Amino acid sequence: MTTSTSQQELFQFLEDRFACAQACTECARACALRASLVAPDGTEEQELLRRKGIMCAEVCDATCRVLCEESHLDEAGIRVQLEWCRSVCLECAQVLDRHAGAEDAAKACRECAQACTDFMATLH
Template sequence: MDGGNPTGVTSTTQQELFQFLEDRFACAQACTECARACALRASLVDTDGTEEQELVRRKGIMCAEVCDATCRVLSEQNRLDESGMRIQVEWCRTVCLECAHVFDRHPGAEDGAKAARDCARACTEFLATLD
């Protein structure tokens, strides 16, 4: 052991691991918040409304489902390979950005749009740790 680190583990490797875990947790937490906000927004939309309202509802539901799935992937201790994790997180980021753009056009959906953007940002930050 050298400086409190197990043999073969450098402090840089340990710092990278901590950053990876912190970003992974932050991404999972942002996904959870986004899923809640999008599900709430989807439930508030009048289903007998316009095509735009239906789009908001569908995007909200889709975003909530993708964020929920991504959170589960990030929270589980499974051995999902890095490329599988990257695909899931990139998909989540894309869906969140699409959802935020749709929510931007709908009065009263500001909280959902912010949560979606925050989640997309957390996904981007986590993806940077995979490079």
């Protein structure tokens, strides 16, 4: 049995969507964990790290929900969500780069940003 081109495109689209959602989940987990390790009464730089980590975790979580649920957003709405997620992840990665021990979280942020970019390329 041969799969038609449109079915193959649909399967690829769904795989790409799932890969992006999975990257968002990993980033949210890594950022939430990293933010939880920062003392709330720390320095200004530590507070920035904590706030960026929390924000990144929340945006990634929201993006994952948009990608995993049958939402009423059209492709333009999904694109806006993906661009927001990509932007927040890159900002968070820059902050994480300045902190020892935050390499894994920074890597997760960059991988999520790339997954968002890759998935946006599949949208028409």
